[in-house]
Amino acid sequence: MNNRQLSWPRGKVLGGSSTVNGMYLVRPNQVEIDAWASLASSDSSSSSSNSPWAWNPFYSAMKKAETFDAPSDDIASEAGIEFNQASYGDSGPIHWGYPGFTFPLLSSWTPSLSSLGVPLNSDPVSGNNTGSFIANSAIRKSDWTRSYSRSGYIDGITGSRSNLDILTGATVTGIVWDNSSSTSTTPSSNSNDGLKATGVQYAFSSAGQKFTVSVNKEVILSAGAVGSTQVLMVSGVGPQAVLQGAGVDVKVALEGVGARLQDHLVASLVYSTSETTAGDIHASNSAESKTAEFMSFINSATAYVPLSALFSAEDAASVISSAQSAMDSNVDKFKSAGPKGDGTSQLDDAVVEGYKQIYKTITDTFYTGGSGQVEVLIALTQPGSIILQVALQHPLSMGRMYITSPSTFDSPVLDPAYLENSADMDIYRAGVKFLRRLAGTAPLSQYIKDQTSPSFSDSPSDSDIDSFLISSSSTEFHPTGSCALLPLSLGGVVSPSDLRVYGTRNVRVVDSSVYPMELSTHLGAPTYGVAEVAVGLIREEYEASSESGGAGSDNASAGGSGGSGSGGDSSGAVGMRGLGWSGVHVVLVVIGWVLFV
Numbered sequence: 001m002n003n004r005q006l007s008w009p010r011g012k013v014l015g016g017s018s019t020v021n022g023m024y025l026v027r028p029n030q031v032e033i034d035a036w037a038s039l040a041s042s043d044s045s046s047s048s049s050n051s052p053w054a055w056n057p058f059y060s061a062m063k064k065a066e067t068f069d070a071p072s073d074d075i076a077s078e079a080g081i082e083f084n085q086a087s088y089g090d091s092g093p094i095h096w097g098y099p100g101f102t103f104p105l106l107s108s109w110t111p112s113l114s115s116l117g118v119p120l121n122s123d124p125v126s127g128n129n130t131g132s133f134i135a136n137s138a139i140r141k142s143d144w145t146r147s148y149s150r151s152g153y154i155d156g157i158t159g160s161r162s163n164l165d166i167l168t169g170a171t172v173t174g175i176v177w178d179n180s181s182s183t184s185t186t187p188s189s190n191s192n193d194g195l196k197a198t199g200v201q202y203a204f205s206s207a208g209q210k211f212t213v214s215v216n217k218e219v220i221l222s223a224g225a226v227g228s229t230q231v232l233m234v235s236g237v238g239p240q241a242v243l244q245g246a247g248v249d250v251k252v253a254l255e256g257v258g259a260r261l262q263d264h265l266v267a268s269l270v271y272s273t274s275e276t277t278a279g280d281i282h283a284s285n286s287a288e289s290k291t292a293e294f295m296s297f298i299n300s301a302t303a304y305v306p307l308s309a310l311f312s313a314e315d316a317a318s319v320i321s322s323a324q325s326a327m328d329s330n331v332d333k334f335k336s337a338g339p340k341g342d343g344t345s346q347l348d349d350a351v352v353e354g355y356k357q358i359y360k361t362i363t364d365t366f367y368t369g370g371s372g373q374v375e376v377l378i379a380l381t382q383p384g385s386i387i388l389q390v391a392l393q394h395p396l397s398m399g400r401m402y403i404t405s406p407s408t409f410d411s412p413v414l415d416p417a418y419l420e421n422s423a424d425m426d427i428y429r430a431g432v433k434f435l436r437r438l439a440g441t442a443p444l445s446q447y448i449k450d451q452t453s454p455s456f457s458d459s460p461s462d463s464d465i466d467s468f469l470i471s472s473s474s475t476e477f478h479p480t481g482s483c484a485l486l487p488l489s490l491g492g493v494v495s496p497s498d499l500r501v502y503g504t505r506n507v508r509v510v511d512s513s514v515y516p517m518e519l520s521t522h523l524g525a526p527t528y529g530v531a532e533v534a535v536g537l538i539r540e541e542y543e544a545s546s547e548s549g550g551a552g553s554d555n556a557s558a559g560g561s562g563g564s565g566s567g568g569d570s571s572g573a574v575g576m577r578g579l580g581w582s583g584v585h586v587v588l589v590v591i592g593w594v595l596f597v
């Protein structure tokens, strides 16, 4: 995007990004999760329907993390909220609620979208998220506070658990290996081979003393899409060319680490309004603006829009077939860009094959299977304005992240190759046109006056829209793909069977880096699901081992959480809730948090 640099904030705090995020709780589409399970099982003899990553078990895991808080009748009718309570969990640590304050203009959201072919979805959380709806927010109704990984998973257990230590303010600087445990840098999918971690090193500043937490059992990284990838790389696990360039000894030449980095891009159209917005009430400094109910208001009206509502049937078919027929040239381009995107070396064949399979999945299944290709949102947070936003959901453009130094105190290079693929621009541009139609569609149109930004002509050309998107798009804060859960033959980083990093015996990654492709959702809710699946797999493994007199019975350390605490969480994933059985000592080493040992 004209070499623009975008800011990618992350929550550097206990609870990770769930502490600072926009609080949308949305589930992905079943089509996406089943496609992931199918890719994950593609080199195994078992069917993807038995995979823990298939929709049914994954849906159960997401529900395990949550408790649904129904809105009051007044809020539901004022905002036009519809829901199916049976589709939610009822006893998990994260509250799926709604704000205690709303705006009548929000009830115009779903009728206007329905008129544009995106009907109300009154049950968007049980497998089909396409359509328009008022999404859940991460709000606990009993006191209108944010429900996030720390409040859900950690706060209730600190002080009461002698087998949990949390080191805050610490930055993990690398994994300590038993170098005699493996002599080969070639990764194997066999967990009995490979490097064994014996500890995690951390420090409180870049020049400060380094400390080590020893590991009896394993290390679980939950440092997020950027953090976990960086920790692996500085520890010698990653693409050879990258590690050598950064002065890091190659322990495991795992070429998929950091490859295929992706993100959701978002753009905003701003309209003036004479309707009162949340921004107006905030700015008024009135008594109402200080109530807990008002302060709980957060944007949440959304819609996942399929190609059929963005294009005519003929144009949709043309976008799909152009993307499909351009696959081989895009794959070649991706391969020759190399691990640093500078063409100095080619990408590994397995990583390229993974890109090809993901590309096929997006163009053959997601484009045609009815899942949302853009998300459309409305924001009421600016005084005097209504903001309509569009975010591209399944980018074919995938880039890379890599380190240039062996220190986790130095920033890595993050390059998601935004909009390099022309199909991405075609769909994103159609999303902007859709927003403009939405602004003119009743009943929402009665609240909308002039478009104040960007300053388009009445009929902007495609190139006007493209220039606007290139110059003003920002991140929707959903980076992923950098530690993909896929077979080694598709350039995976963690094994679908147990989230173990290939080429290691006892290091797992459990966080939002593991999705091989973007999902049509905000990534928080599914990442709680990833963590809950992980807890199930890890428990099963230790319990089986314990029964046979193995690892589970000794006084060891297990891995922790990220940003959160127990059981599973997104912004700092996995969980004490599920993992803290007796005999296992857990240490969270945390900036905001991170690992566990």
Ligand SMILES: Cc1cc2nc3c(=O)[nH]c(=O)nc-3n(C[C@H](O)[C@H](O)[C@H](O)COP(=O)(O)OP(=O)(O)OC[C@H]3O[C@@H](n4cnc5c(N)ncnc54)[C@H](O)[C@@H]3O)c2cc1C
Pocket: 009, 010, 011, 012, 013, 014, 015, 016, 017, 018, 020, 021, 022, 023, 024, 025, 026, 170, 171, 172, 173, 222, 223, 224, 225, 226, 227, 228, 231, 408, 476, 477, 478, 510, 511, 512, 513, 522, 523, 524, 525, 527, 562, 563, 569, 570, 571, 572, 573, 589, 590, 591, 592, 593, 594, 595
């Ligand atoms: C501004 C913003 C808005 C967002 N809005 C939404 C939203 O509305 N809804 C939604 O569902 N999702 C949203 N997201 C995304 C969502 O919050 C993340 O996808 C999710 O939190 C990812 O969880 P994670 O555990 O993978 O990583 P994180 O939550 O980022 O947790 C990683 C943790 O690891 C720590 N860490 C990293 N490196 C190290 C290290 N070397 N040593 C020690 N600690 C380390 C970090 O400090 C952090 O505490 C948003 C994200 C942001 C940043």
